[in-house]
Amino acid sequence: MNARTATAAVYRGAGPDVEITEITVAAPRRGEVLVEIRASGVCGSDRHVIDGEWHVPSPTVMGHEGAGIIVELGADVTGLAVGDHVSLVWNQACQRCVNCQSGKPWACTDLVSNDCVMPDGTTRLARGEEAVYPYLAVGSMSEYAVVPASAAIRMPSELPFEIAALISCSIHTGLGAVQNNARVSAGESSVVVGCGGVGLSIVMGLRLAGAHPIIAVDRNPEKLALALEAGATHALLADEHTAAQIQELTAGGADVAFEAIGNPRTIQQLPGHVRLGGRAVLVGMPPEDAPIPLDVLDLCYRGITVIASNYGGGVPARDFPRYAALYLDGRLPLDALVSHRISIHDVNEAFRVMRSGADARSVIVFEGANPATA
Template sequence: MTARTSAAAIYSGTGDEVEIDRIEVAAPRRGEVLVRMRASGICGSDRHVLDGEWNVPSPTVMGHEGAGIVEELGEGVTGLAVGDHVALVWNQACGGCVNCQSGTPWACTDLRSNECVMPDGTTRLSRSGEDVFPYLAVGSMSEYAVVPASAAIRMPEELPFDIAALIGCSVNTGIGAVLNNARVTSGESAVVVGCGGVGLSILMGLRLAGAHPIIAVDRNPGKLELALRAGATHALLADDATADEIQRITGGGADVAFEAIGNSRTIPELPSHVRVGGRAVLVGMPPEGSMIPFDVLDLCYRGITIIASNYGGSVPARDFPRYAALYLAGRLPLDLLISNRIPLEEANGAFAAMRAGAEARSVVLFD
C-alpha cells in the first residue's frame, strides 16, 4: 500500500474559487477504502463554503457528491472488493451511538464528517507536508478519495457514474425528504419551492409516492420546464400571486410543502402554502446562523407541522441501491438533473453558473 498523488480542486479558505493542484493521498487505514473517483457533482453545499456562508477547516478538497471504483482496501474491510463501483456517503455515521442503533444514522451523535475529518479525527490528504481536509470527509473533486468502508455503497456496474454520484447527495436528500421524512402518501397534494437538483429530486419522489397535484415553484422558466418533466403537474413562476394560485389549485392549501433552496425569504412563506393540519418540510440548507421568523400563533392555530430534513432521513445502505434500481427500471429520470459534464479544470465556471441560477447540475467527470 503506497501513497498516491492526485489532481484536486482545493479551497484555500479565502476568495470564492478553487485552485487545481496536486495533493498526496495516503493509503487507506484499517476499515477504510481508496476510491478512484469517476464523477463528482457540484452541489450548493460546496458553494456555501466558497461564498463564506459555511466555515470549514482549510485547505479543503471540495466535493462530497461522488462515485468511483474501489482501488484498494484497508485492513479488515469486508463486504467490498477491489473493482466495485460505489457511491460515496458524506454523512458518515459512527454505527454505534443510540441513533445509529435505532436506524436513524443521519442523526448520528458522533459524526465527524461535518468537521471534514475521518472518524479518527485525522485526514489522509496532504500537500507539501501540510494537512489538507476532505470536504465532509469525502473530497470528491479529486482523482482519489479515502473514506470509511461504510461510506462506500456498492452500485450496479451498469449505473452511470454521474448518476451514482448524484444519488450520493441531491437524489438521496430530495427523494428521502418525501419518502422518509414527510412520508407522503398517494393522493396527497404537494408544493415544491425551488427546482434545482434537490427540488427536482423531491418532485421525482412525489411522483413515485403518487402525490397529486404536484406544484413546482421557481423564478427560472427553464427550471420549471425541467420540473414538469420530473413529475410536477403544475409549474408556477414565483411572484406575489404564488400563494393565492397554490390555494386555488389545491382548494385551500397543499397537504405538504417543501422548501429546497435554504432561502431566508422563501422559508417563512412555506406554511402559507399548506392547509390546516398540513406539513412544511425544510430541505434546503441556509447559511450558518440563519434565523427564520415564523408566525407562531398561526402555526399553532392551524396545527402546522414543521419537519426539518437532513440528508433525506436516509439509511444509505438501504436507500442508495433502491434509487439506483428505480433509475435502471426507468422510474426515476435522473438524467434531467445534469446540465453539464465537465473536466475538473472547469469547476470554477460551474460554480459561477450555479450562482447565476443555472438550470440543473454540473458534474465533474474524471478520465
C-alpha cells in the same frame, strides 16, 4: 501502497473560486478504502461553503456527491473488493450510537464527518507538508478519495457514474425527504419551492409517491421546464403572486410543501403554502448563524407540522441500491438531472452557473487511472 497524487478542487477559506491543484492522498488505513473518483456532482452545499456562508476547516477539497471505483482496501475491510463501483456517503454515521442503532444514521450522535475529518479525527490528504481536509469527509472533487468502508456503498456496475454520484446526495436527500420525512401518500397535494438538483429529486419522489398536484416553483423558467419533465403537474415562476396561485391550485393550501433553496425568505413563507394540519418540510439549508423567525402562533393555530430534513432521513446502505434499481428499471428519470458533464478545470464556471440559477446539475467526470507516486 504508496501515496498517490491527485488533481483536486481546493478551497482555501476565501472564495469565491476554488484552486485546481495537485494534492497527495495517503493509503487507506484500517477500515478505510481508497476510491478512484469517476464523477462528482456540484451541489448547493459546496456553494454555501465557497461563498463563505458555512465554515469548514481549510484548505478543503470540495465535493461530497461522489462515486467511483475502489482501488485499494485498508486492513480489516470486509464486504467490499477492489473494482467495486461505489457511491459515497457524506453523513458518516458511527453505526454504534443509540440513533444509529434505531435506524436513524442521519441523527448520529458521534458524527465527525461534518468536521471534515476521518473517524479518527485526522485526514489522508496533504499538499506538501500542509494538511488538507476532505469536505464532509468525502472530498470527491479529486481524482482520489479515502473514506471509511461504511461510507462506500456498492452499486451495480451498469449504473452510470454520474447517476451513482447524484444518488449520494441530491437524490438521496430529495427522494428521502418525500418518503422518510414527509411520508407522502398517493393523492396528496404538494409544492416544491426551488428546483435545483435537490428540488427536482423531490419532484421525482412526489411523482413516485403518487402526489397530486405537484406544483413546482422556481425563479428560472428553464428549471420549471425540467420540473415538468420530472413529473410536476404545474409550474409557477416565483413572484409576488406565487402564494395566491398555490392557494388557488390547492383550494386553500397543499398537504405538504418543501423548500429546497435554503433562502431565509422562502423558508419563512413555506408554512403559508400548506393547509391546516399540513406539513412544511425544510430541506434547503440557509447560511449559518442566521436564525429565521417563524410565526409560531400561526403554526400552532393551524396545526402545522414543520419537519427539518437531514440527508433525506434515510439509510444510505438501504436506499442507494433502491434508487439505483428504480433508475435501471426506467422508473426514475435521473438522466434529466445531469445538465453538464465537465472537467474539474471548469468547476468555477459550474459554480457561477449555479449562482445564476440556470441548468440542473453540473457533474465533474474523471477519466480515471492515475499512476501511483513513490
